[in-house]
Structures are given as structure tokens and as C-alpha cells.
Amino acid sequence: MLEALGLDCIRGQRRLFRDLSFDLAPGQMLWVLGPNGSGKTTLLRLLCGLLRPDGGGVRWKGKDVRRFSETFHEDLLYLGHAPAGKEDLSSRENLCFGLAQMGIGVASHEVDSALEEFGLADLETIPARALSQGQRRRAALTRLAFGADRPLWILDEPFTALDTQAVELVRVHLARQQTRGGCVVFTSHQDIEFPGAVKQVQLVQ
């Protein structure tokens, strides 16, 4: 469903990768590996259509992701490096606004149970500025609980700054996405065990 075709990428004066191709079928996960600065985040942003490749293209369900961006965005859930939330808003507010922007409408009780699942039930009204790094990460990840309708998940470092319990929680959500027939692309420095087969792309410096 997701195809990368001959991707070329030059950032600044460096060529990050040349002629990179892969494809993902429904239910497959892709783990992007590589040392720091090798272009993992860049690759993920290329797959989202945020960046324009210097060569080649990215296709979702056969259509170019930049040209058919609106339908592509309906299928995409992207979590970037930064826990995309406003400092002055609480985790509950950040979650609701984030979901609304994604075009997902939620009932109050659904928000409650998601926040509880990710261990933020007591913290939900505190502004994000007062939360720890791990708590902010978890707040961002709560969106995964609402990603059932999004066949493509692209997650940049989803396991960073999480304790073992939270890591397990995220793994469970990723597994559910796989079972549903969705695709997951992610990066991670940590050594995580996955039950099924995981495709890998290794970027070199």
C-alpha cells in the first residue's frame, strides 16, 4: 500500500540517501534504523509528504502522496519528534484539538478512557508545561488509541523517554494496528522485541 520509489534526498550539502525503494503491504511494519544524523526523521517526513524528495516519489495506494495529499491525510496518523502539544494547554485539551485537526471527532468518555489507559487520568487538567518529558510523550501517544481508522501510522521515535509499562502499551497498539491490516513505519534506538516479522531499512551515513 505504501511504496517508496527511488528516493533521493540531499539536505544541505549532504546526500542522505540515494535510490531508496521499498514497499509495505497491509499488516506490515517497517523499522527505520540508522545512526544519528543518517536521515531517519527526514525519511519519515518524506513518507508523510512534508518534504519533497530530490528524486523519486512516495505512493500510497498507488497515488503520489504530495499530489493527492488530502485523501492521503485521511489515512495517515503521524507523530513527530516533538510531542506536538501546546505548553499552555492541558493534555486533555491538546488531545482533543489534535484529534479535531486530524478530522476525528470524539466523545468525552472516549477521551477519558484513553487518557486513563496512558496513565494520564490524574494529570489531564495540568498544562503540558508542568509535565515531565515522559508524561508529555505519553500524552502525544494517546492519539494512537484513536488511530483505528488510519491505515498508515508513521511514528518518529515513539518509544523514547518511556518506561517499560508505556513501551508495552505502545507495542500493544502497534500490534493491533498490524492485525487490523494497517501499516506502521517507525524509528527507534531501543531494542524492542516484536512478535511478528518486521521489515527493516538501514540508513548509513
Next chain:
Amino acid sequence: MTAIGLAPVFAAVVRRDLTLALRRRSDVLTTLFFFVIVVSLFPLGVGTQSNILRSIAPGVVWVAALLASMLALVRLFASDFDDGTLEQLTLSPQPLVLLVAGKVLAHWLVSGLPLVLIAPLLGLQFDLPAAALRTMTVALLLGTPCLSLIGAVGAALTLGVRGAGGLLALLVLPLYIPVLIFGAGAVSAALDGMSVNGQLSVLGALLLIALALAPWAAATALRIALE
């Protein structure tokens, strides 16, 4: 969990920005006080002869409004750019052009509308008659959204750039000139007892052009900034 359409998403964007502005009230009030201070500086610099003050009042109020609008613009996209929420906005299934229009609307409500409301009071400081004050209010009501719209394009182009504030001024102030000319011109005409319909119509036309083109240009500039 359901899919929601354009109107709720647009409303959510506006609501979010308004909520954020209310929580950082100091930012909003700073713009307003800046406007008041700049306008008040002119009599101190020019002298208090009421006929001189009356004749420079339209220009003074409008230039102060331009500068105050510009101050507020730096905040429009910068914090969203820094914390990653801007990226999420561009990945929305709804057209970015409309979401950007939503942000500009919220920005105007918080930075432009207060200027419109307080300007008549400042006009009294310059001994402007009622007709001129009325015209000033209408002209600012038409002009300040234009300033927010044009300024949004500048703010998007200079996102994350060194010296963004000064550069933004350099880019945006020349583009503000038509609004300034017709806005101040309208108030001057009202002072002279002449018809203001021509100038106000042009201001209206400028607003329509800005509404049609600026959100698209700003959205394009945002995508360029995120590349």
C-alpha cells in the same frame, strides 16, 4: 469516534488559538498598549496645536495600527512551528488554506479588533469630530483584517529565520501601503466633509482580494518553511 467535517475543524482551530491567547493575556495587551503609546507619542513630538493634530491624526492612527499589527504577527505561526503543532496542522485532511484562514481570524480577533475598538478613544485625543471617528472605525474594521491577512504571508515566509522580526517588517510594510493610503485617506476625507464611499469601497475590495489570495499564499509559504 467519528469523522468530522470542515466546519468543526475550522472552529476547533479558531477556538484553540483564542484559548491560547486568553491564557497569555499579556501578549495581547502588549500589542494594544503599544498602539496607544505610539499614538500618544505624536502630540509629544509634534506639538499640541489642535488643527495640526487633527490633520495628522488619520495618518498617525493608521501607522500605529500597522506597527502594532506587525508586532503581533511574529507570534502567529512561530510557537506552532517550534512545538510541532504546525506540522500536524498541515497534515490535516481539511485544506490547509482554510485552516490558515482560521488562524488568521483568531489572530485578528485578538490583535486587530481591539485596535478598532480603542481607536475612536484615541481619535478624541486628537480632537476628531464624530463623523471622522465613525469613518475611522469602519475603515479600521475593513483594514485591520487586511493587515492580518497580508502579515500572515510575511510571518509564514520568515518562520524560524534569523532576525525574523526585522525582516518581517521589511517584507510586510511595503505591502501594507495601499491599506494605509486608503484607510488614512478615508478619515482625512471625512475630516474635510467629503464623501468617503470611494475609499471605503477600495478598502473593501482590498479586503476581498486579501481574503482570496493571502491564505493560499500563507499556506504555500508554510509548506515551504516545513520542507
Next chain:
Amino acid sequence: MSLNLWRYASPQTFYRFAGTLAPWFLGLAAALTAAGLYIGFFVAPTDFQQGQAYRIIFIHVPAAWMSMFIYVVMAFWCAVGLALNTRLSFMMALALAPTGAMFTFVALWTGALWGKPTWGTWWVWDARLTSELILLFLYIGFLSLHAAIDDVRRADRAAALLALVGAVNVPIIYFSVQWWSTLHQGASVSLTRAPSMAATMLVGMLLMSLAAWMYAIGVSFLRLRSIVLERESGADWVRELLRAPA
């Protein structure tokens, strides 16, 4: 400038093409300038009202025309670059901008030099001069924005969008300033209401305009070559070029 564009869209090919042609354009510019100035300063009759001072229009008017023409061409290349994503288009726009700014500056200076003996002041807020001043700000804005952004590709695209926004605004600004100046000064004061044109004066101005055009092309080609070298510095053909004895 655009007949066989696709063939010359590669920076490497264009580098050689521009290098061959630039001296011709500059030579032509020199010849035309000589002819134009000769006619302007020696052949055209003395103006009845303005005396010898009016002769500055042979520099002022072509400079003003070129400043506007170059902006349009620059905006065109920016549009092409954004639409087709060709690197050379952006480079061409960047090469044109300083020349355009220079002509704007010359137009402003010569306008002031004309104003002093004619109207007694160094600056006259007439519509044309004021629009030229605003045009100068647009050029400076373009160059400043480009310089301020570190990533060259983002700089190209952002400055290109700015140029297009400026291009859309230029007619609006010009119309506004026209309206404003008639309001404040009446129709009598206008630097560009040149004295009724004798045929020789017209010829002189046309020659100077052509000269300015040839100069602009020549100089932009040279500037474009150095931009190409700078940007493609990692490419093999550049390294070979720099290694080969001159």
C-alpha cells in the same frame, strides 16, 4: 531568453551558454549607451521650459522602465521555478534581483537630480518616484529574505513566493500611490510628465532603454554563472573546470 529552455535548464549547459553570450550583450550595451548618450546629450534640442537639466531623463526613464521590467521577469522566473521545480529558474531570479535593485536606485537618484534644478527640492513625492521607492523595498526584501534563510532550496522557494506576492501587489501599490499623489499635490507636479517629445528625444530614450536591457542581460548572465558555480561546487564538471588551466 527562453526559446530552447529545456535544453538549457541544466546548470552546466547554461553556464557555457551564458559565458559565450555575456560579452556580446555587454558590448552591445556599451555601443548602445554611447549612441544613446550622444543623442541625449548633444543632439536632442534644449527643452524650452527645463533647460539642460531635463537631459537626465535619458538615464532616469530607461532606469525606471528597466527596474519594473526586471521585476516582472524576475517574478516570471520565480513562478516557473515554483511550478516546474527547476533549479536554474530560481538562480536566474536571484541573478536578476541585484541589477533590478540597482536600476531602481539609479532611477531614484536621477529623479532627485532632476528634481533639484527643476522643482528646487531633492525629493518630490510624486507617484512615480514614490512607487520606485516602494519597488526598491520589494527588491531589498527579496534579497534579504533569501540571504536570511540558510537552506538554499527553502530560500529559493520562499523568496520566489515573496516575489510573486510583490508582483501581485505592484499594480495595487502603483494605483494607490497614483491616487494618493493626485490627492495631495494635484496633477501639476509630475517628474515623468516629460516635455513634449521631439523625435530625437524619443530615439535617445529608446536607445538608452535597449542599452540598459542588454546590460541587464549581460550582467545577469555573469552573475548567474557565479551562482551556478557556487551551488554546483560538489559536481564533477565544476571540479574539472576549476582544475583545468585557465
